[in-house]
Amino acid sequence: MLDIKYLRQNIGLVGKKMNQRGQSIDFDRFLGLDIKRRDILLAVETLRNERNDASKKIGELKKKKADASALIAEMSEVSEKIKGLDENLKLTEEELNNFMLMIPNIQHESVPIGQGSEDNPILRSWGEKPVFSFEPKAHWDIGENLNILDFTRGAKIAGARFTLYRGAAASLERALINFMLDLHTGEHGYTEVLTPFIVNRESMIGTGQLPKFAEDLFKIEGMDYFLIPTAEVPVTNIFRDEILDEKQLPIHYVAYSPCFRSEAGSYGKDTRGLIRQHQFNKVEMVKFTKPENSYDELEKLTANAEEVLKRLGIHHRTVSLCTADLGFSSAKTYDVEVWMPGQNVYREISSCSNFEDFQARRASIRYRQEESGKVEFVHTLNGSGLAVGRTVVAILENYQQADGSVLIPKVLQPYMRGVDKLLSPKA
């Protein structure tokens, strides 16, 4: 959510920024609601003030056993007026609030202006595309040939976009989760948290999934609960409605969680393989920082995500999302894209964002400045470290061998009881 005072005073600038993101906002409606709200507020507060004064007098009169009936009758009328105005105010505030909740964040000045993902500049690249003496296969073929990924059975059990892992694939997924958590907690200074995977509506509003993107979420029928689409939601909401001490910042959390996404609107897209699933595992890093440090922290966060792929020895590159490609809540986002030789494409495997105070304002996460005593919104950031299913894909495709086997990167072998090569359970 944007700061309403800022919006009021910088309508033109915000409009321009929104246009760069391919959004347009009905600012006349905003200004109308904003003025209406303040008008009603002023009127109702004036009446309340009058009533508060009169009520005090009534109390005094009654104490003196004097007659207060005239004043009481008068205030009875005032109260009726207040009631009417209050109702009006509530409706107006609701409307204004809903309006504010639908406005995306303002992008940072360093965000490149563009029309789509093709305009995302490549900032850096690590490693090389592997060279194969044979035609590299896509992971769905590798996984099925090895009998470790079972898309048919996954679909039978649940439906399209669900996969059954068997044997070494299941073990690899688990190894990756532990490897990533150990790296981020042991070397990058994050504290591990394990959260609920179901959250309430307030949490979804806090991080920006609601109210605008309800169709992307799985909702529990008959209850106001949602399956999390990312650990970002429960982790960021840990401090919702709290005022932190400046001393506590920065806070760095890392969490494993499954992620559930309805993938509404992506029918027919990435239907094969593990790329786009209704349920996938992810290790997520979340930071709470002071405003002045958040962009430094974003660089570090992104480097932490890249480090996972470096340790795994997989070629990847990092892009800066342009204005058109930026997510709703984000002020700036870096995507880490991993090379998938079996599909001959780069795939997003991590998305690292600085939300500045956008989520903090929605979720009311603040901190008290030690020197001035002032209360200020924190900045929140998060990034995948990494999407686990897609990492499995990257390993299968990048480390596949001519005989159909797949080598296991060295750093993972201790997590796989020393296994260095995936072989078919049948073999």
Next chain:
RNA sequence: GGAGAGAUGGCUGAGUGGUCGAAAGCGAUCGCCUGCUAAGCGAUUGUACGCCCCUAAAAGGUGUACCGCGGGUUCAAAUCCCGCUCUCUCCGCCA
């Protein structure tokens, strides 16, 4: 699922219709005092929104709201009534 108890400021905890944004204690901050330390003394110590002031922000002034959340009664609600949520205790069930 059944029975009961509770939710007040950073914390503990008082407060059953008006003088309560809320006692007291603890903590914290500032100052005083005493060679140092400890103790003592004094002051300050929530958040949001509006209006005034102001080029703007801050500061200042002023008002309103907030005692788990939402309604209701009343001139007036932390206090009375209704609904909800959460926490705790006991019983039952359960990974």
